[in-house]
Amino acid sequence: MNVFLREGGDMIPTDVVVAWRNRSDLAPVPRTLEFTVKLIDGVEAKVKEGASVWGGRENLQYLIVKTDRSQPLGQVQGANQQQSMKVTALLHSCASIASARPMAVVQENTTFGAAYRACGAYAQIDNDFVVPRFSCFKGKIPSYPLVQVLQEEGAALVMRGGRIGAMRLADMAKQLPVDNIGQIDSSAMIASEYLQLQDVPMFYSTNAEASLVQGPSNQVRTVEFRPRTDVRRLRNASSVLVRSKTVDSTICQQILAGDVLQVAGENLIVITALHAFENLEGAQESRSRLWLGRLVNAV
Structure with missing residues (x-):
């Protein structure tokens, strides 16, 4: 601490x-x-x-x-x-x-790293990828449009060894587990297809011929419009990490967001890892809490 x-x-x-x-x-x-x-x-x-x-x-x-x-x-x-x-x-x-922009950032045919730095960050992005267009208007907080870009790419940012890199969610889910929680699942658990169908929408857009294009639509989901977005990015936008379990453990600072843990035989991705210390009347208490989820591909 x-x-x-x-x-x-x-x-x-x-x-x-x-x-x-x-x-x-x-x-x-x-x-x-x-x-x-x-x-x-x-x-x-x-x-x-x-x-x-x-x-x-x-x-x-x-x-x-x-x-x-x-x-x-x-x-x-x-x-x-x-x-x-x-x-x-x-x-x-x-x-x-995380602060409102003093001036707008509008870019075309750029990279995620370039948009990230144009919004005020100075970190380099490993495994960078191309972004057809990016905009963050004056007075808006850049983290929101940056998250949208990552969502349309089916990716997230992970930090390892002091460096930030983009990783596709599909590749993240394929990683080998860094630890095994145990054969008995005693974690707090959330399961609700009802909420998933409401919170993970089907996206649609229009192409150059003004025809409708859409992502996966075999299930009845909420619907959202994304302007000038191709089918690949529409499909990626509906593939998300859904938080399903919460695990409390002894302190394990080596476990970070983006790692994979095995819980009762199931591989789950660490969405958030919180590591805490507290001084209590001269005694020190340490613990970790891990929010875990699985990759859900909308169909």
């Missing part, structure tokens, strides 16, 4: 850090860091909004985007009442895509 104020040094003392959570996601911002600190020894001035911190198993740089100072705890240390503050930080290399 280390938090550094500069890369490789100036660590906030562990007895000052009350709680720590590092989240790995299949999202345009693939890492977030949340921690709670006691407001002693001038800590508040060092972790203010806009400052950078380093942390996590990969020791990545994060940008603080929110601080939330709590009410006094009712305890006195020296001459001051004890207070704590919650801090939320986003992966620094792509934090800008």
Whole structure:
């Protein structure tokens, strides 16, 4: 649960850090860091909004985007009442895509990485792919149109070794499991074809001849229109990861979003991995929670 104020040094003392959570996601911002600190020894001035911190198993740089100072705890240390503050930080290399654009970004025949960086990120994208057109208007948050591009490509962003790369969901599902949860499935589980048919739509568009083209339509689903989208991307847009299980475990920071776990003989993809530490009356508690899902191809 280390938090550094500069890369490789100036660590906030562990007895000052009350709680720590590092989240790995299949999202345009693939890492977030949340921690709670006691407001002693001038800590508040060092972790203010806009400052950078380093942390996590990969020791990545994060940008603080929110601080939330709590009410006094009712305890006195020296001459001051004890207070704590919650801090939320986003992966620094792509934090800008979570903020509204000061000007529009409109590109044609570009790549996902080029659109990603045009929206304010400075991370390179491995396994990049071509994007026929991309637009994010002034005042809009880039992460939403970036997710739409990934959806139409049937892909997601994964982060490994400090590098961000695009991976197709079909390839993700074919990976070998990094761990085996066990032969008995004791995870929390959600199963509802009813919700899937509502939440995973069938997409349609028009071609150059003004004829209708559509993705898979053998089931009665909700319907959405995507302008100027070919059949391949319409089909990809209806192939999604559906969260089905949640697993609590001892701390396992080596497991990240995009990994495959085997649960009772079934291979499932880690959609989100949360790793947490907490100081409780001098004792440290650590745990992980994994949100797992399977690839669903609409038919």
